[in-house]
Amino acid sequence: MIDTDERVTPELRQAILKVLDAPQRGAIYSIARRNYFLGRFMRHSGWYPDRVLRLYERARYRYNDNLVHESLDSLGAEVIPLTGDLLHLTCRDFAGFQQKQLAYAAAWALERHQKGKKTSMAGIFSHTLGAFLKTLLLRGGVLDGKQGWLLAMVNAQYTFTKYTELWALSHGYSEKESS
Incomplete structure (x- = not known):
């Protein structure tokens, strides 16, 4: 799942394609999100690497019902980090x-x-x-x-x-x- 204000870097694209060629059953893949704030991609401030769980078997996992910042219920799952960044254009305006x-x-x-x-x-x-x-x-x-x-x-x-x-x-x- 990618939000409309997110962009996949070439390195992340390659990592995703590699996973799709040989997915690990039951695994959830985490992606480092690089957040944009007032003219720059943040490298610190708790905003990088803002790891998010975005690549997973949809039939096996669900998002929780939180009103704010819902997240994937991943209890007991193996979480595997991918290389590359997901650019998050969170604050252009x-x-x-x-x-x-x-x-x-x-x-x-x-x-x-x-x-x-x-x-x-x-x-x-x-x-x-x-x-x-x-x-x-x-x-x-x-x-x-x-x-x-x-x-x-x-x-x-x-x-x-x-x-x-x-x-x-x-x-x-x-x-x-x-x-």
Whole structure:
């Protein structure tokens, strides 16, 4: 499965063709995704190698029902990494990217709220600060230059929005639950 904002590199194409010539029964193949953000393909920041499971036997595996970032249920499967990159043109338009982030944050919060999860003001602050520091320092965002700093701030903003929406839902300040 390839999304409309993804492109296969020649090296990845060769690796896929090799697998198709001799597939390993029951195996799932992971692909390194290289994410594009504000004019550059990120090399750090937790955005590379953003490995995704995309080549598998459709009759054997299914995607879960997560509202945000659904993933393949691969419990017990052998996961084999492929060479080559899948180029992910995730942020060519920042306003569109932000709109998508807002929608993901609202869906994330609603999913957690429906499971009885809550947060506090301290939780909002600590998760937001943690997201910034994790992206910038622990995941090497500082090595991605200006885009790394911006991505750290965007990740912090996304985290702030997720947890604030969860807080609003749990305090009855959001109409998302009734829609």
